[in-house]
Amino acid sequence: MFATTSHLSAALVALSALTAHAQNAFSGAVGFGAIATGGNSGTTYHVTTLADSGAGSFRDAVSGSNRNIVFDISGYIVLNSAVSLSSSITINGQSAPGKGIGVMGAEVSASGKNNIIIRNLRMRQGRLDDDSGKSAFNMGKATNVILDHCSVEYGQWDSIDAVGTINITVSNSIIALPIGQQFGAHVETGPSTFYRNLWVSAHNRQPLSKDNTQYLNNVVYNYQAAYTAANTGGYFSHDIIGNYFIAGPSTTSTSNDYYQMNNKQSVYASGNYLDSNKDGALNGAAANTVGSALVLSSPWQSTSRSLATLTAAEAVTYVLANAGASPRDEVDAYVVSSVLSYGTNGSLITNQASTGLSNNGYGSLS
Template sequence: MYQLKRVVISLVALGLPSVSALAFPGAVGFGSIATGGTTPFVVTSLADSGTGTFRDAVSESGRNITFAVSGYIVLESPVSLSSDITINGQTAPSPGIGVMGREVSASSKTNIIIRGLRMRQGSLETDDGKSAFNMGDASNIILDHCSVAYGVFDSVDAVGAVNVTVSNSIIALPIGQQFGAHLETGPATWYANLWVSAHNRQPLTKANTQYINNVVYNYQAGYTVANTGGVFSHDIINNYFITGPSTTSPSDDYFQIDDNQSAFASGNLLDSNKDGVLNGVAANTIGSAIILSKPWASTSLSIATLTAAEAYASVIANVGASPRDEVDTFIVSTVESLGKVGSIITNQDSTGLSNNGYGTL
């Protein structure tokens, strides 16, 4: 299970900014410098607001938040996080903790650590310009072992974000625009995530980026830049792209990447035959990007400890909040069909899951 204690090491040798500690043991990438909060606060209520609620917990900076309750928190309005907080969703009693219905926002905030939290926006959202998780103009943010589903505008919106890591997380089944994630500015690290059934943006990244050991399933467009003016570098290592029923062009695993971009691509695989067997072939041609002979980021090769095939097995076994709930079990089982099932949806209810598609937590 996740450890809450922080370890003190030097990050200079890793090519990251010099700080005294990782966000948590095993944290990787540019968001691992997030310091979070230290003042204990326990969430004791599933209510939307009031004493002891999640909204109350995140209303002041400096807090290290744990949970004495489990289940869904139904948000009646968007919730804004404060800077310098740690959200330890993994501390909730089984079956875990989640928020549903409205946006969770870290916009313009800094030093936030979020682990083991389910964020499920869905059709209860009344503003189609909101995303499941928004960290626009934020800095030093890490999401780890989270589950983001049913995003409306984007699943993860990170325009203007600096020093971001999203790791070991599920980003799946967006509705509305049907987009995975949109990140600009950076640098950013996407590590060992499971991306499922999005039209595009898995992610869209207008930033210097590490993209390592991810699994992308049933995409219409996968790793995307879509910017003919921006000049960025991309380390794309040991990822697995797997087509599904909604995939119209397997070659859109990399999408709208032009010669303004530079890419180091190694060990990536594409399984395009939808035959129910994991049997991908090499997929290291990144549009018309300039080919780099070595990674642009000094830590990329040390992070990429798994081959694409090993990453698939590890992601299937470990990704997302623990224990897996009804929604994440459905998502993972869809991927395990290896091309046989899956669809890009417009409403979570079409999944057929309980609680109008949100699942029972």
């Protein structure tokens, strides 16, 4: 199927700034993961079957490095076991015809790999996977990874696991409805950029940032604990700009929009809003108080202000219209509809089937 853990040193900060400016992944890529080169200069592999393995399969496509992967088919690829990516690959989910492409039933893993670009891919683990210690997407100990316009739902351990990962961007994506631990994303090492994402109905870790982080123009709905640093995470810096936290039916303490932000953390927080009243309308107030963290007078990362171009209210409008894999499917429409209730709908779940959606809760892409 072939065709042709301390604050960063001054030196590392300088290197991170260069990384944040690099945009090698694709036009419009931002943040620390944008330095990823993927398989853009390699051979093109056409995925031609929804089968789990064999010639023309997704599993075969990601088994070799230096590959630019495109899809000639649409629908769900049902994984019988976790699939491991190779280094230096680009996954172009936007190339799929019709209603797009997704994988379901097991973990997608870039663990220990480098230079990974994934766009417009749905990754939905769910209860089809009998290994509750796996995540929907795992990039532990990877380097230079960017997820853009992806939809990550029904993760059992985490939606996104990025422990020990260097240079991460998650942008324009939906991270929602985790089951099992009900956690969003766990990041250690970094640095990381979370940009214009929609986080919905998680218990915690939206994300858990044990690293130096840019958190820009995100929307978090129906949280129990939203942006989290953790009491034992170490000394890190956080730019938190233009985000909107919206309480929902599962929110037990609205003040946990920032969670475990202790005096080991240095935070620049500006333009963030919290809608705490669950009254069916978006009508929040400024929310830039970050626990006992050291308050920074300017961002730790030089690009943060220039990337956070939306107000918190504008971020809600933009993210609800644009986040996730395209075209928007049944699962993502369900997620967005709960947010649009602005406090009256939504719940934490333990099984994707409880959504009542077709295909045992996974929805249909055919």
